[in-house]
Amino acid sequence: MADQASTASTPAAARDERVRAQSPFRKALIRPELGAICGVILVFAFFIGIARDSGMFAPEGIINWGVVSAQFAIIAVGACLLMIAGEFDLSVGSMIGFSGIVIALFSVTWGFPLWVGILAAFVLALAIGALNGYLVIKTGLPSFIVTLASLYILRGLTIYAAITTTRKTIIGGIRDVAEGDPVAWLFGGTLFKGLFVWLADLGVIGKFVAGNRAGEPVVDGVPMLIVWALALILFGHFLLTRTKFGNWIFASGGDAQAARYVGVPVNRVKILMFMFSAFCATVFATCQVIEFGSAAADRGLLKEFEAIISVVIGGALLTGGYGSVVGAALGALVFGVVQQGLFFAGVESSLFRVFLGGILLIAVILNTYIRRLITGER
Amino acid sequence: MLGAVFAVTLATTALPDAAKAEGERFVLVSHAPDSDSWWNTIKNALALAGRQMEVEVEYRNPSTGDIADMARIIEQTAASNPDGIITTLADTDVLSGPIENAVAKGIPVIIINSGTPEEAKQVGALMYVGQPEYDAGLAAGERAKNDGVGSFLCVNHVVSNPVVGERCRGFADGLGVDLGDSMIDSGQDPAEIKNKVLAYLSANPDTDAVLTLGPTSANPTIEALKENGMAGQIYFGTFDLGPEIVKAIQDGTIKWGIDQQPFLQAYLPVVVLTNYVRYGVLPGNNINSGPGFITNEGLEMIERYAGEYR
Numbered sequence: 001m002a003d004q005a006s007t008a009s010t011p012a013a014a015r016d017e018r019v020r021a022q023s024p025f026r027k028a029l030i031r032p033e034l035g036a037i038c039g040v041i042l043v044f045a046f047f048i049g050i051a052r053d054s055g056m057f058a059p060e061g062i063i064n065w066g067v068v069s070a071q072f073a074i075i076a077v078g079a080c081l082l083m084i085a086g087e088f089d090l091s092v093g094s095m096i097g098f099s100g101i102v103i104a105l106f107s108v109t110w111g112f113p114l115w116v117g118i119l120a121a122f123v124l125a126l127a128i129g130a131l132n133g134y135l136v137i138k139t140g141l142p143s144f145i146v147t148l149a150s151l152y153i154l155r156g157l158t159i160y161a162a163i164t165t166t167r168k169t170i171i172g173g174i175r176d177v178a179e180g181d182p183v184a185w186l187f188g189g190t191l192f193k194g195l196f197v198w199l200a201d202l203g204v205i206g207k208f209v210a211g212n213r214a215g216e217p218v219v220d221g222v223p224m225l226i227v228w229a230l231a232l233i234l235f236g237h238f239l240l241t242r243t244k245f246g247n248w249i250f251a252s253g254g255d256a257q258a259a260r261y262v263g264v265p266v267n268r269v270k271i272l273m274f275m276f277s278a279f280c281a282t283v284f285a286t287c288q289v290i291e292f293g294s295a296a297a298d299r300g301l302l303k304e305f306e307a308i309i310s311v312v313i314g315g316a317l318l319t320g321g322y323g324s325v326v327g328a329a330l331g332a333l334v335f336g337v338v339q340q341g342l343f344f345a346g347v348e349s350s351l352f353r354v355f356l357g358g359i360l361l362i363a364v365i366l367n368t369y370i371r372r373l374i375t376g377e378r
Numbered sequence: 379m380l381g382a383v384f385a386v387t388l389a390t391t392a393l394p395d396a397a398k399a400e401g402e403r404f405v406l407v408s409h410a411p412d413s414d415s416w417w418n419t420i421k422n423a424l425a426l427a428g429r430q431m432e433v434e435v436e437y438r439n440p441s442t443g444d445i446a447d448m449a450r451i452i453e454q455t456a457a458s459n460p461d462g463i464i465t466t467l468a469d470t471d472v473l474s475g476p477i478e479n480a481v482a483k484g485i486p487v488i489i490i491n492s493g494t495p496e497e498a499k500q501v502g503a504l505m506y507v508g509q510p511e512y513d514a515g516l517a518a519g520e521r522a523k524n525d526g527v528g529s530f531l532c533v534n535h536v537v538s539n540p541v542v543g544e545r546c547r548g549f550a551d552g553l554g555v556d557l558g559d560s561m562i563d564s565g566q567d568p569a570e571i572k573n574k575v576l577a578y579l580s581a582n583p584d585t586d587a588v589l590t591l592g593p594t595s596a597n598p599t600i601e602a603l604k605e606n607g608m609a610g611q612i613y614f615g616t617f618d619l620g621p622e623i624v625k626a627i628q629d630g631t632i633k634w635g636i637d638q639q640p641f642l643q644a645y646l647p648v649v650v651l652t653n654y655v656r657y658g659v660l661p662g663n664n665i666n667s668g669p670g671f672i673t674n675e676g677l678e679m680i681e682r683y684a685g686e687y688r
Binding site: 054055056058060061063064065067068159163168169170172173174175206208209210211212213214216218288291292293294296297298299300301302340343344346349350352353 | 412436437438439441442443444445446449450451453454455456457458459469470471472475478479481482483484502537540543563
């Protein structure tokens with residue numbers, strides 16, 4: 001390769017006749033999350049057009065749809081990695097209800113410190129996630145069926161546990177046990193409080209005018225929920241694109257048998273991804289329980305589909321082996337902005353699902369077109 | 379392209395006349411899932427009040443009935459700076475934070491339907507418009523006891539809503555029996571509700587009475603009783619009205635219905651808030667919209683407006 005010294009104008013990439021030349025612009029464009037990026041731009045343009053003066057883009061409004069999007073993103077990251085590994089988890093919604101009730105039972109009903117309840121919820125959730133994965137691997141059944149079963153089993157167990165121990169399906173009083181708990185802040189606290197007070201003093205953010213919070217800014221910081229979402233997105237993105245394990249995830253979902261032949265521990269990858277999906281659901285549940293001070297047996301209804309929708313808008317393939325965490329996160333953003341934005345725009349809220357279905361359809365068509373460009377499949 | 383066309387058509391058809399902004403804007407937030415037909419009355423009464431008072435009104439609800447989603451909707455509503463918020467208090471733990479923040483922003487709030495007058499006061503609402511649930515259940519239970527009822531089945535289609543569950547507790551206390559296993563979680567699906575009622579009644583054939591908590595559970599229960607031949611035999615009372623319930627009161631399947639008059643829960647807050655915002659006047663007390671016992675007498679007006687305003 002000594003005669004390559006003159007190619008200083010094309011740094012790094014040495015010319016190779018086996019590789020087709022691509023313009024950098026095209027390279028930058030063609031990626032799984034392109035569809036979601038277009039979606040985000042479209043959705044924002046749409047709402048800036050019709051709901052600009054409604055408070056949607058005031059700090060309070062931004063936090064509102066930001067938090068909703070972050071909630072979707074937390075479960076979408078788990079669903080995304082699992083889907084790329086070629087499996088589904090339909091028990092996410094039930095897991096949210098289950099984890100919340102576990103936390104409430106341990107802390108409120110049985111009087112353990114809150115962190116014990118949170119720990120118990122995570123341990124149980126990871127165990128159930130592992131069991132889901134184990135059953136899928138062992139039985140060879142589609143994960144759609146196995147996790148559909150766990151959707152029902154978990155939801156039923158949650159209601160049963162709540163009714164038999166407390167005779168109620170809603171367990172309140174978590175705010176009191178969260179007081180001064182070291183772990184509670186991690187899920188329910190807010191960051192940058194000082195900055196927001198300063199912004200309010202500058203008049204950027206409105207202040208409360210009445211009651212016991214008069215003079216405080218209406219937005220008092222960045223909720224930990226958003227921090228968790230960003231952390232999970234970064235973690236998932238790094239894992240998928242920068243590690244050997246990430247390649248294993250793609251390989252397991254792309255063609256499990258071929259992956260086994262080249263030594264990828266497919267079973268371990270899939271079980272770990274089921275556990276990660278359960279982990280994300282429990283993060284969601286913990287944040288929700290601490291924020292709202294109560295757990296209810298019916299929380300998280302249909303959230304598994306909301307996660308899957310976010311992932312699909314983000315360009316992942318239902319059949320596995322293709323997708324991106326960043327795409328799923330953008331999909332969650334589209335979902336959250338549309339859901340809350342329709343309220344800001346004053347649209348009849350029953351039309352939300354019509355919008356959502358339309359966006360889903362458009363996103364999938366767009367994504368399919370982009371994927372064909374990338375992979376060259378017909 | 380398709381997306382843009384789609385969005386524009388929807389935007390032009392679905393948006394209200396947002397251009398006329400001279401009227402005040404009030405938002406009603408409910409906890410009801412999309413599938414709950416009882417809330418149509420609330421929507422209709424809200425629209426009527428909006429027309430009559432010449433104000434803008436909006437109805438919002440979490441589509442699956444998830445109270446945590448409802449909290450987000452209240453936060454969103456406050457962020458859009460309405461002139462007043464009308465909301466239910468289905469779960470104080472979850473909703474008190476967002477409601478208190480709205481009050482602290484200086485937005486007047488009226489609590490309707492769910493929650494208690496005490497809770498409404500705690501969150502800083504102007505007033506409470508609704509039916510005290512436990513008391514309504516208690517009154518119904520005492521009435522049933524006088525009619526010789528000793529055991530009952532409570533068909534609860536919203537197990538997650540503790541306030542509605544109070545109706546069953548009140549009924550049990552009115553009868554002087556323990557609620558115990560007489561409350562079933564029926565879910566929202568009509569076929570499931572019907573079959574759960576059938577199963578319960580065949581397992582416990584000596585049940586004296588059935589209590590349903592709304593049209594969602596009442597309508598399938600009517601079908602179930604017609605199927606197993608208990609219609610007209612078993613003592614059947616229900617909360618809230620709907621067209622089928624009115625028919626069943628007429629043919630004797632249902633002995634009485636308890637009407638909390640949702641019309642008033644949506645209509646009066648709009649009137650109160652409008653006058654409060656315009657002239658600073660406010661009634662000095664909460665408003666009890668119910669309970670009213672509806673029996674076979676005097677059904678005419680109810681029949682005419684069942685499902686629309688009654």
